[in-house]
Each structure stands twice: as structure tokens, then as C-alpha cells.
Amino acid sequence: MIKKKVFIDPGHGGTDPGAIGANSKESANVLAIALALEKKLIAQGYEVKLSRRSDVYLTLSQRTKMANDWGADIFISLHDNSAVNKTATGFETFIFNGMASHLSTKLQTCLHEAIVKDIGLRDRGMKSANFAVVRETKMPAALIEYGFISNLNDEKIIANEIEKQAQLTFVGINKFYGVTTDKKEETPVSKEVYEKNAAPSTWAADAVKWAIANSVSDGTYLKRPATREEIITMIYNVQRKK
Numbered sequence: 001m002i003k004k005k006v007f008i009d010p011g012h013g014g015t016d017p018g019a020i021g022a023n024s025k026e027s028a029n030v031l032a033i034a035l036a037l038e039k040k041l042i043a044q045g046y047e048v049k050l051s052r053r054s055d056v057y058l059t060l061s062q063r064t065k066m067a068n069d070w071g072a073d074i075f076i077s078l079h080d081n082s083a084v085n086k087t088a089t090g091f092e093t094f095i096f097n098g099m100a101s102h103l104s105t106k107l108q109t110c111l112h113e114a115i116v117k118d119i120g121l122r123d124r125g126m127k128s129a130n131f132a133v134v135r136e137t138k139m140p141a142a143l144i145e146y147g148f149i150s151n152l153n154d155e156k157i158i159a160n161e162i163e164k165q166a167q168l169t170f171v172g173i174n175k176f177y178g179v180t181t182d183k184k185e186e187t188p189v190s191k192e193v194y195e196k197n198a199a200p201s202t203w204a205a206d207a208v209k210w211a212i213a214n215s216v217s218d219g220t221y222l223k224r225p226a227t228r229e230e231i232i233t234m235i236y237n238v239q240r241k242k
Contacts, residue, residue, distance in 0.1 A: 004177060005047045007072035009133060010034040011079040014057030019082030021149035024159035027055065029149070030078040036166035041173065064136040074107055074176070075141040076169070077133045080149040080158050089151045090122035091115060094143040096135045097128035103140035107176050111142055114172035119165065120157060121147050144169070214241055 010030040012018030018026030034050055041048045049070050051063040067075045081092070093112045095104045108126050116123045124145075134141040146165055147154035158165065174181045204222070211217040216237045226234075 003045060003047050004073045005049070005071060006041055006173060007049050007051070007067040007070065007075045007139075008034045008037060008041075009051040009063050009067070009075065009077040011077055013052050013055055016057055019080055019149045021080075021082075021155040021159065022152060023155060024149065026080040026082070026149055029080055029159050029162075030146075031055070032162045033078055033146075033165050033169070036162055037169055040166060040170040044170075044174065044179065046173075060132040061136065064133055068136075068138050072137075072139050074173070075133070075137045075139055076107075076111070076173070077131075077141070077143040078169075079143060079145050080147060081145040081154075082150040083148055084150075086150055086152075088148050089154050090124035091119050091147055092124035092127055092145045094127050094129045094131060094134060094145070095141065097130050098135065100128065100134075101140055104134070104142060107140045108142040110176040111144060111169065111172035114175055115144070115146075115165070115168040118168055119146070121154060214238075216241075 010027070010033070012027040013031070014027075016027070018030075020026070031052070031054075035053070038048045038050060049066070049072065051066055052058055063077075064075075081088075093108050093115075095108045112126050129143075131143055134143055147158040149155050149158060171181045208217070208219055208222065211234075212219045214237075216234050
């Protein structure tokens with residue numbers, strides 16, 4: 001297969017957490033999916049670029065510029081939905097509501113059909129909207145709304161079934177390119193594994209490097225609140241270095 005350049009945009013991040021659920025936030029959920037999806041795509045032979053790899057803020061124009069400058073073949077933006085009505089539920093996809101190319105329509109169809117088949121949520125349909133990330137990209141582009149983080153039942157899936165969402169999205173991308181997805185069984189990776197290996201935010205990167213180099217912290221679980229035992233141990237490690 002000729003290498004195709006796939007640009008994955010985990011929505012929101014940093015000062016913009018996106019929608020907030022009872023037990024998770026959109027920016028963290030979609031980043032976990034993006035990182036899992038990236039591994040699958042690279043293993044298949046695709047070239048992959050993510051708009052962000054940690055909890056950082058990027059403007060919409062920065063995201064689309066990155067994809068355009070890189071010369072991506074397709075652009076996919078990952079999101080969780082939200083509504084004031086807590087019963088709102090379901091999965092949906094979007095393309096630009098202006099002059100969307102037939103390839104954008106094909107990309108949306110392939111992603112939508114692959115994901116809705118097994119995600120376990122109501123099919124809200126394939127839609128179009130004037131979203132900047134699908135309007136300003138120069139390549140076929142689609143935006144995914146996996147489910148409603150404001151709905152407790154939806155949130156159980158979109159916050160915890162990371163591997164499943166990544167795999168279904170991977171199948172959709174393969175379908176777009178006419179590639180058969182390997183049917184071998186994969187060991188699901190829990191959300192905790194992604195949290196354990198999450199990269200530090202840009203503003204904290206130097207401090208984290210220092211902490212690891214000086215044995216203050218091992219650099220894991222950077223996005224999770226610390227227990228009292230962990231805080232005491234880190235203080236002890238700092239004092240011991242004096």
C-alpha cells in the first residue's frame with residue numbers, strides 16, 4: 001500500500017477541556033482514542049500526525065494549518081457531544097455543509113458505517129455543518145461525535161471503551177482506502193493505561209524531566225490527582241536530594 005498521510009485531531013485541550021461529563025472530560029477522552037488509533041495506523045503502514053499529543057490548547061486555525069502544511073491526505077477530528085437535555089444520546093458524523101468534496105462524503109460514510117455498527121449507541125445520522133476544521137482543511141475531512149458525555153449511559157462507553165472506539169475508527173479509515181482490517185483479536189487497553197503513559201503538558205515538560213532525572217517522580221500518572229502517600233514520597237525525595 002502506498003503510504004497515506006492521516007491527520008488526527010483530538011478536539012479541545014489545555015484551557016479548553018471541551019464538554020464535561022460526570023466522570024470524564026471530552027479533551028481527555030478523545031486524546032486517548034487518538035493515541036490508540038495512531039498506533040494502529042502506523043502498524044498498518046500509514047503516516048500519522050496528531051494535532052496534539054498532550055493536554056495543550058490549539059486554535060482551530062492552528063489545527064487546520066498543521067494538516068494543510070503537512071499535506072495530509074485525510075483529516076479526522078474526534079469529539080464527544082453534549083446537550084442540556086441529559087437524555088440526548090447517540091453517535092453522529094459531520095462534513096462541511098458548503099462545497100464538500102465527494103471524497104469527504106466517502107470518508108464520512110466509511111467512518112460512520114464502521115463505527116455505528118458496533119459502538120452500541122443510537123445512530124443520529126451523517127450530517128453537515130459549518131465547522132471550521134472541516135471547512136478550512138484542503139483535504140477530505142470529517143468530524144466524529146462518538147456520543148453524549150452529558151448522558152451517563154453514553155459516557156460509560158465514550159470514557160471507558162477507548163480501544164473499541166479507536167478500533168472502529170481504524171476500520172473506517174481502512175475501508176476508505178480499500179484496505180482489509182486484520183481480524184485478529186486484540187487485547188483491550190484500559191483507560192488507566194493511557195492515563196499512566198500520558199505525556200506532560202508543554203508548560204510542565206521541563207519540570208517533569210527534572211523530577212524524573214532527580215528521582216522525585218517516575219513520570220507516570222501525570223494527569224491523575226496524587227494520593228497523600230505519593231505527595232509525602234515526592235517531598236521526601238526532594239529533601240533527600242538536599
